Amino acid sequence: xxxxxxxxxxxxxxxxxxxxxxxxxxxxxxxxxxxxxxxxxxxxxxxxxxxxxxxxxxxxxxxxxxxxxxxxxxxxxxxxxxxxxxxxxxxxxxxxxxxxxxxxxxxxxxxxxxxxxxxxxxxxxxxxxxxxxxxxxxxxxxxxxxxxxxxxxxxxxxxxxxxxxxxxxxxxxxxxxxxxxxxxxxxxxxxxxxxxxx
Numbered sequence: 188x189x190x191x192x193x194x195x196x197x198x199x200x201x202x203x204x205x206x207x208x209x210x211x212x213x214x215x216x217x218x219x220x221x222x223x224x225x226x227x228x229x230x231x232x233x234x235x236x237x238x239x240x241x242x243x244x245x246x247x248x249x250x251x252x253x254x255x256x257x258x259x260x261x262x263x264x265x266x267x268x269x270x271x272x273x274x275x276x277x278x279x280x281x282x283x284x285x286x287x288x289x290x291x292x293x294x295x296x297x298x299x300x301x302x303x304x305x306x307x308x309x310x311x312x313x314x315x316x317x318x319x320x321x322x323x324x325x326x327x328x329x330x331x332x333x334x335x336x337x338x339x340x341x342x343x344x345x346x347x348x349x350x351x352x353x354x355x356x357x358x359x360x361x362x363x364x365x366x367x368x369x370x371x372x373x374x375x376x377x378x379x380x381x382x383x384x385x
């Protein structure tokens with residue numbers, strides 16, 4: 188029985204090695220293959236927040252949705268609804284580079300709807316998460332670190348700041364990146380099983 192487990196483990200390691208060689212564009216003998224992999228697979232341990240920003244559909248470096256701290260909550264919530272997003276970066280009045288905080292759907296529900304405050308007359312700055320309490324990442328943050336940070340702090344949206352704001356990622360963006368990576372893994376495993384990895 189133990190011999191069977193050793194053989195299974197050995198086959199698994201051989202499969203991993205073959206997939207690794209294939210993903211690097213090399214065949215069994217270590218030579219460069221005539222058909223390199225179709226997908227650039229970095230693995231989650233090597234994926235950064237910058238990669239997630241690049242994957243986001245329609246995302247251009249330096250583009251994100253924002254409002255100002257002196258805007259009404261009603262205007263901010265309407266903007267979120269129109270753009271189908273759950274948060275906005277909040278900028279200081281007259282400043283286009285430095286972040287004052289973030290407003291999320293959760294802020295609206297907890298601080299406006301549940302308290303029956305008038306969103307039409309309440310300012311974003313009154314309910315936003317202030318820059319002093321804001322949790323952020325940089326574009327070179329590893330995606331696994333970003334997941335851990337978001338999970339530990341029970342947040343779904345994180346501004347990406349490299350001196351100034353460069354974007355925003357959400358848990359949905361991260362899940363899409365993970366699915367893309369796993370899709371590549373599944374494809375390579377299927378190619379290996381079919382013998383198409385050479």
